Amino acid sequence: MNNIRCYNCTEEINRENQSLEHIIPNACGGRLTSRDLLCKECNSYFGEKWDAALAKTTNAFANLLMITRDRGEPQSEKGVGLRTQEEFKLPPGKPPVLSKPTIIEDLKNGEIEIHANSEKELRKVLEGYKRTYPEIDVEKALASTEHKREYFDQAVNLKVHIGGPEVLKAIVKIAVNFFIHKGGGRDDIKHLLPYLKGTKELNIVWLYHPEERVYAAGIKEVPHVIKIIGDPKEGVLYAYVELFDTHSFIVLLNENYKDAPVDLDYVFDVVSQTSKENVTKLTLVKNDIIEILKQKPFNINKVRSRIDRVRKISNKLHDHREIDKIIRNAVKVFEKESEGVLISEEAKNKFLEQVSLDFAKFMLHKQNSVAYLREDKPK
Numbered sequence: 001m002n003n004i005r006c007y008n009c010t011e012e013i014n015r016e017n018q019s020l021e022h023i024i025p026n027a028c029g030g031r032l033t034s035r036d037l038l039c040k041e042c043n044s045y046f047g048e049k050w051d052a053a054l055a056k057t058t059n060a061f062a063n064l065l066m067i068t069r070d071r072g073e074p075q076s077e078k079g080v081g082l083r084t085q086e087e088f089k090l091p092p093g094k095p096p097v098l099s100k101p102t103i104i105e106d107l108k109n110g111e112i113e114i115h116a117n118s119e120k121e122l123r124k125v126l127e128g129y130k131r132t133y134p135e136i137d138v139e140k141a142l143a144s145t146e147h148k149r150e151y152f153d154q155a156v157n158l159k160v161h162i163g164g165p166e167v168l169k170a171i172v173k174i175a176v177n178f179f180i181h182k183g184g185g186r187d188d189i190k191h192l193l194p195y196l197k198g199t200k201e202l203n204i205v206w207l208y209h210p211e212e213r214v215y216a217a218g219i220k221e222v223p224h225v226i227k228i229i230g231d232p233k234e235g236v237l238y239a240y241v242e243l244f245d246t247h248s249f250i251v252l253l254n255e256n257y258k259d260a261p262v263d264l265d266y267v268f269d270v271v272s273q274t275s276k277e278n279v280t281k282l283t284l285v286k287n288d289i290i291e292i293l294k295q296k297p298f299n300i301n302k303v304r305s306r307i308d309r310v311r312k313i314s315n316k317l318h319d320h321r322e323i324d325k326i327i328r329n330a331v332k333v334f335e336k337e338s339e340g341v342l343i344s345e346e347a348k349n350k351f352l353e354q355v356s357l358d359f360a361k362f363m364l365h366k367q368n369s370v371a372y373l374r375e376d377k378p379k
């Protein structure tokens with residue numbers, strides 16, 4: 001039996017030097033892992049920079065979909081509210097918060113309006129003002145604060161970047177890792193190693209949004225897709241990589257491929273956290289791929305419609321969570337009742353009142369809120 005070797009340095013992988021590699025990065029919610037790809041030392045150059053760039057690109061999607069990761073915390077996105085022009089932080093799975101307190105000064109009337117996330121934040125702003133205006137009574141001002149907890153009712157403009165040289169390297173790495181993980185030969189990809197280490201540039205990867213979907217996602221699915229095709233007759237080994245049903249790429253792994261025919265795929269739905277195989281369709285000839293890499297097309301409308309689809313799924317996920325919260329909140333009415341006693345008419349009415357009030361607020365909010373995502377052409 002052959003021993004397992006690092007595909008970069010060919011050092012034998014053993015218990016001491018093994019390292020766990022996420023084939024689709026952890027930051028994207030990837031679950032497919034292997035300890036048989038790279039030794040610890042090589043894993044440390046292969047990657048972190050590229051994976052971090054990819055994580056930045058896909059973070060908004062990971063947050064929208066509230067995906068869970070094996071390790072590490074998702075980052076908050078920042079966006080500008082289109083109505084108030086305030087900058088908000090969008091923590092994953094939580095309501096937006098102001099990035100910093102908003103201060104509206106009306107000095108003519110001697111009034112200052114401050115929007116802050118907490119009393120602590122408000123106190124800091126007021127104490128700042130007290131240095132200029134010693135007559136301000138901080139405690140009195142704090143006591144007269146209006147506390148508001150309301151739905152976030154304005155669209156936020158979020159910027160989404162797709163591509164960039166580091167992201168493209170992360171995509172090639174996904175393809176190479178998957179190919180080796182599935183038993184592909186090191187000799188077929190070894191010319192890509194300097195590129196993956198960042199010491200040589202190659203024109204081998206670009207965005208690709210085919211007319212016919214490589215994997216036709218179900219209505220609730222947001223998949224990651226990897227497909228690898230090796231065609232010795234055409235003399236080509238290539239990969240298709242798609243993340244969050246939106247960012248999709250073609251990778252030319254080898255343009256003189258002579259090994260056995262290969263048709264491998266892996267689909268992971270980030271919503272249900274389930275994976276499938278043998279469910280994709282794609283046939284390209286070598287010249288199609290070479291043409292894509294030469295022309296570098298970018299179809300913004302296709303990307304936009306895919307983002308829109310993911311946004312709708314995300315909205316549904318958030319709605320379910322919100323409805324659940326409304327019910328759980330209303331059920332608290334019954335907790336005050338003593339155990340074993342029949343639920344009183346008064347408690348029932350209170351429950352209904354609470355549910356309808358919260359639902360009314362929720363429905364109003366639904367009508368008003370839209371999220372915008374803007375895409376930039378990759379460099």
Ligand SMILES: [Zn+2]
Pocket residue numbers: 006007008009010011038039040041042043
């Ligand atoms: Zn190594």
